[in-house]
Amino acid sequence: MKDRIINIVETYGKDPGRLMDILLKVQAEFGCVSHEAITIIAAALHMSEVDVMQTRSFYHFFTCRPVGKYAVYLNNSVVSMLMGMGDVQDEFEKLSGVKVGEKTADGLISLHHTACIGMNDQEPAALINGVVFTELNRDKVRALVADMKAGKAAQDMVTTYGDGNNANPLMKTMVKNNIRKAGAVVLAEYCMGKGIAKALSMDARGVINEVKESNLRGRGGAGFPTGMKWDFCSREAGDHYVLCNADEGEPGTFKDRVLLTERAGMLFEGMTIGGYAIGAKEGVLYLRNEYTYMKAYLESVLSDMRSKNFLGNNILGKGFNFDIRIQMGAGAYVCGEESALIESSEGKRGEPRNRPPFPVQKGYKNKPTIVNNVETFCSSVRIIENGGAWYGALGTSESAGTKLLSISGDCKLPGVYEIEWGMSIKEMLEMVGAENVQAVQVAGPSGICLPPSQFDRKIALEDLPTGGSMIVIGKNRDLLKDVVLNFMEFFADESCGSCVTCRSFNMILRNSIEKIVSGHGIRKDVEDMAAWSEILRKTTRCGLGQTSSNPISTTIKNFREVYDARVKNVDYQSDFDMQASVMASCEVVGRSSKVHE
């Protein structure tokens, strides 16, 4: 083991900056990153063990004890649960004889939970040894477990392939694209190379100006003007870097998945154009671990582009050098936050940085860096091809262009839709065949829970901004239990823990909502939750904490009656349960706990 690990460390040039890759490799080969492995890695990198442990322990796909020969990660996010993950989990547990969080005695199967894996349009879904399995049900689980017991490789358990490039020999996944509506920009006909050629025929400033003129704003959610970001970055001295954010961690979004599958060339072109604009030589695609199944295919697109001289040295003979590497994540939602993404790309725990300095000033390797979303880079290609004015004419006055929506939940046609900004929620619901809608969760858990009375609002940065996640919640659902509690659990798990408030409040709020769901809440709990949400919003370093109380604060605002119906109108109520609290001691001495009180 020691030799092999040292060998791995050497493959990555004994560079602590590649610690993520080293750990990923060790985890894949040994089924865990054990204490012993950490000691070896630390010595080989001349780091302290606690620093290696710091990275190892941050990401949930790294484990300290070996996972099963088949590591089954069940998606327990909202839509997966709504679509029947409960049954799927139950079947897995029954057949394997172990609960989630455990491993069978023979080491064959381990069951785990994981947050949204970007398959909301084909839930319930799970990852088995990194291979995606969608639209699961009890029957399919039985077949899968039988295959595991027969020793089949996870990849070989996939029998049908999805459409488009999902069926590519390097991908061979059952994932479907579910492209329901192609618009004029990113999902329109595409031919590789036109954008790069045009960009390289302009000067860098010209490229930036074109992007500025388009009024393109970031598609990752925050909506920062892309041209301005590139401009700021280009004005800084020294080496520059381009990072693409393909972490797609916001529960309910999966549109980047489709772009990566069907528009990988366009994305890499966009990164190259960005690199040209700011004067970078290197780009990094930060790909979430859940999308590992795409990696080989994406690598092949990169080498294809190199062979066509769209990447590499002296691109298209214009003297511009640029190349891209893929950085895999290891399971942490917060790594989608741009500065956490940078930290993670540098091999560290994905802790968001303080600002200033901003990434455009000091980003990857402390050099000026642009971080943009997949869709943003793709859009930039079209802007260069067709001109900023063409793009700017699409959409609304403040939100130019088109937007990819990932729509899922209680509707007939979940999938990816490229719409022009400005569509109303009502129109959207008609488009996806949704009826009896209780609420729409706009922009994922960190967004807002919208009631029917506001369905005429518009999807646009100036009204309802969104990175693309749209979850439709039917009337039959228990809003607090099925949605709000699940979201708060997600945030409590995913907080990086650095800010006191984000670390603690998310847990406290999670417990409060659980108390209300279990019927023990009082009016004051709701008022406290509203007040505490407000403190949390005001006192955190990054966007995670700033928005993580939104599931609570927006439902208190928009669905107050749901809370009122569930809480008691008394001043004080104790949660104390005598029976439960003496159970343990009664058991020790062998007494019945019934007699007390």
Add this chain to the structure above:
Amino acid sequence: MSKPIIATTSLAGCFGCHMSILDIDDRILKLIELVEFNKSPIDDIKTFTKECDIGIIEGGCCNSENVHVLKEFRKHCKILISLGECAIMGGLPAMRNGIPVKECLDEAYLNGPTVGDNTEKIMPNDEELPMILDKVYPCHEIVKIDYYLPGCAPRADLIWAAVVALVTGDTLNIPYELVKFD
């Protein structure tokens, strides 16, 4: 007007807080003029004989008996005060919180360094004995508490100032030196 009536008790506490009540020194004579004591270790009245105005609680709840007494206090007192760290946050006894009860009992009666004589490995289990709770509860998690006086033990001056303010209805201004957690 009749004198306000005070009751006090020590739950999972060390009586240090009660000592601190006595630490008001000769002001105790003034206190007796101001108030009447009912159920309290100070006068050894064991059960409530009157409805009280103020109940002062030392210690948190570590067993079923504590819970019972605390609920009695809530029933018979208009105002309840958590006195001292143990009542407020469980205090020293709560250092066991987070450790499973079985582990605690095993350590206390079977495995600890001081249990050499317990050769028959007996765990106390008399019908009369209250049962240990899964953790030590701060009083306000069991019943509504109206005021808190921190300290271990709370400074006598703090207790004095608080009780006088409550009884006379004056506003309470606490000097910096008096609010301490140790």
Add this chain to the structure above:
Amino acid sequence: MSETVKFTIDGKECQGTKGQLLVDAAADNGVYIPVLCHMRDLIPAGSCRICTVKINGRNMAACTTPVEEGMAIENNSDELTDIRKAIVEMLFVEGNHFCPACEKSGNCDLQALGYKYQMMVPRFPYAFERRDMDATSPKIFLERNRCIFCKRCVRVIKDNEGRSIFAFKGRGTTLQINIDKTLAATMSDELAQKAMDICPVGCILKKEVGFIDPIGQRKYDKKVIGSDIENNHQ
């Protein structure tokens, strides 16, 4: 050349150098902004959030924000006091802080802020989470029950080759302060003392000494935290 900038805190006219962190600039002007993770001259951690102020109407951490010309800063308001008190209370319920048994009591910054804001009882439920203490290193104890994750030790305490002796482990509510057993064994007495001194609470404690200052003579027995900053400039 350093450029002088003018700004106001709660209406008071102040001066600082451009780029200087607001907490430090405020202190230089006799204004105390409470901190737990910040230390002058260290890269700011921005993690305790207790230095939250309002700048031109927006909440910002004073320890990560450089002062700029014309900033109007609000440091003293009911809203900010409530936020800060909530943070103190949160730290008390999140860890296990039984002050009477703590060697740092009286000299502890967290406790002192509890006194400053007259915390009688935290508004949040106690977590009573089990956290294990680490006594394996020869010079220090790591009493994790009291760690507030200020990262001071992580940022400051390194071995002679610059390697970390302290680091975080986990994330979110499983976050833990971790100590490198091999490297900790090489700590000198001075380094151990330094680690204890920079830890704002009673998490890092030097072995074989303790409870040196008698009650009544400890740092915060009579003096409110921050009063030295405020009094320096009267």
